[in-house]
Amino acid sequence: MDFAVSETGSGSEDLTLLYDQYNGLRRRHAGFLGYPVNLAIDYRAFGELLDTLWITVGDPSTGYQPRLGLQPFEREVVRFLAKLSGARPDHTYGYVTSGGTEANLYGIHLGRQRLPEAPLYFGATAHYTVERTALLLRMEPVRIPCRRDGSIDPVALRAACVRRRGRGAVVVATVGTTVHGAIDSLPEVLDAIGPAGRHHLHVDAALGGLVAAFAPSPPPWGFDAGADSVAISGHKLIGAPVPCGVVLAREELVGSPAEVDYLSAADSTLSCSRSGLSVAFLWYALRQLGRSGLAARVHRCLETADYAVRALSRTGHRPWRHPASLTVLFERPPASVCRRWRLATSGNLAHLVAMPHVTRDMIDRFCRDLG
Numbered sequence: 001m002d003f004a005v006s007e008t009g010s011g012s013e014d015l016t017l018l019y020d021q022y023n024g025l026r027r028r029h030a031g032f033l034g035y036p037v038n039l040a041i042d043y044r045a046f047g048e049l050l051d052t053l054w055i056t057v058g059d060p061s062t063g064y065q066p067r068l069g070l071q072p073f074e075r076e077v078v079r080f081l082a083k084l085s086g087a088r089p090d091h092t093y094g095y096v097t098s099g100g101t102e103a104n105l106y107g108i109h110l111g112r113q114r115l116p117e118a119p120l121y122f123g124a125t126a127h128y129t130v131e132r133t134a135l136l137l138r139m140e141p142v143r144i145p146c147r148r149d150g151s152i153d154p155v156a157l158r159a160a161c162v163r164r165r166g167r168g169a170v171v172v173a174t175v176g177t178t179v180h181g182a183i184d185s186l187p188e189v190l191d192a193i194g195p196a197g198r199h200h201l202h203v204d205a206a207l208g209g210l211v212a213a214f215a216p217s218p219p220p221w222g223f224d225a226g227a228d229s230v231a232i233s234g235h236k237l238i239g240a241p242v243p244c245g246v247v248l249a250r251e252e253l254v255g256s257p258a259e260v261d262y263l264s265a266a267d268s269t270l271s272c273s274r275s276g277l278s279v280a281f282l283w284y285a286l287r288q289l290g291r292s293g294l295a296a297r298v299h300r301c302l303e304t305a306d307y308a309v310r311a312l313s314r315t316g317h318r319p320w321r322h323p324a325s326l327t328v329l330f331e332r333p334p335a336s337v338c339r340r341w342r343l344a345t346s347g348n349l350a351h352l353v354a355m356p357h358v359t360r361d362m363i364d365r366f367c368r369d370l371g
Contacts, residue, residue: 029357033366034343034350036176036207036326038239039357043281054276058265059257060095070276073283080286081232081246084213085205086224094248095269096279100206100233101129103247104172105136106270107229110253111170111200112137118168118200121160121193123152123184125177127204139170149322150180154188161196169196175221176208179346181327181353183208186225200253201226206233206245207353208325214298215324228253234282237297238289239356244278297356301326305354308363315370326354337369 003017029039060074078094097103104127108120119140122130134141142164145156152173161169171193173184186201193199203209205221209232212221222230234244257266289297305321308328312319317330332338332350343350352358352366 028342030362031341033341033352033358033362034338034345036233036236036353036355038236038355040355041239041241041285043241043284046280046284049280054280056096056274056276056279057272058260058267059093059269061093070279074279077246077279077282077286078248080291082223082248084291085209085222085227085230085232085248087222087230087248087250091251092223092248093251093254093268094246096234096274096282097231097245097247098271098275098278099235099243100127100204100231100245101133102270103206103231103233103245104130104202104204105133106247107202107231107249108133108139108170108172109137109270110229110249111202112139113255114200114253115168115170115198118170118196118198119164120170120172121157122172123150123174123177125150125152125180125182126172126174127178127206130172130204146182149320150177150182152184152189154185154192157189158192158195161193165195166197169193169199171199171201173201173203173227174208175203175205175212175219176325176327179327179344179349179351180329181208181322181325181351183212183219183221183322183324186220186227190226200228202229202231203227204231206231207236210237210294211298211301211326212324214295215302217323219324223248223250234278237294237301237356238282238285240278240281240285242275242278242281244275244282246282301354301356301358304358304360304363307360308352308354311363311367312370315367317370328352328354333370340369341366 056070060071079089082089082092119142120134121142123144124146131141142160145153147153173189175183212219229249232246234240254268257268305326309319312330319328319330321328329351332348
């Protein structure tokens, strides 16, 4: 196949190539267990809406612009997620980002602005881009060892803060770590960083936050547990068809936005021009679900995760998961099985994630492949 972009342009066969890709992606859905994306989605109703530019610029919280009228939609997305994360919606700043990494970058940036001399503390199992963010913001990265379950070790965190006593602390706590699905204990983290002095606590809750919000025994994870900023993914549990995320922060920490005359807008975002289509997708999904629909989705996924633990136990693979997590960890199977089921692996471990498209039938077929 020729994918090169030519000088003269090409013909109608280009759409055929894209449809081939689409059909291949759809076929892979039946064996997609290892990554935290929601494939049980349907946005075909948007087809006729794609013949215009969907763009938004500036802060959604600064008022309605007739030219770029997506602010009311974005404000409702932010307000809905702020409530779920234990914030006061009327005192919470937020916007739709390009994904969890930008949302984390924004939250850590706020900490950097508040505490310019503070190191960035994060667990060894935090997302790999957290350390990259420290380098980008010229912060000292301090990687903290984790406990066996993958959560940050508060004893090691306190020791690191004692060695850097008085410099302040910007801390990333993860709710749903990449491999283990572990949940850092916010009360233990806040207690451990006491020797550092002032602090900013950012919570990477890309997948795990919305799960924790509706878990039978919800772990403390949001603003009501001490977070200063929170990152939530849009293409994971909510199920947008493009990568996106939402960052939330205590309003008083954001400061005064830049007034952009030629846009007639105020802007505190990192990215200025942003995808209005992501805003529309998230608003549409949350409007369709509502709080009760999202809760029901989480409960179904948790039941599937629990079923996977029982099924894998019968195969002798010794699975484990945090009670408020959709990630099921087990011994790494043969490479052929990992490829067939798109399992995420790390060392001698593999995991599956019980996302909304994962069914008990998929789990049964996977377990039969394990032998």
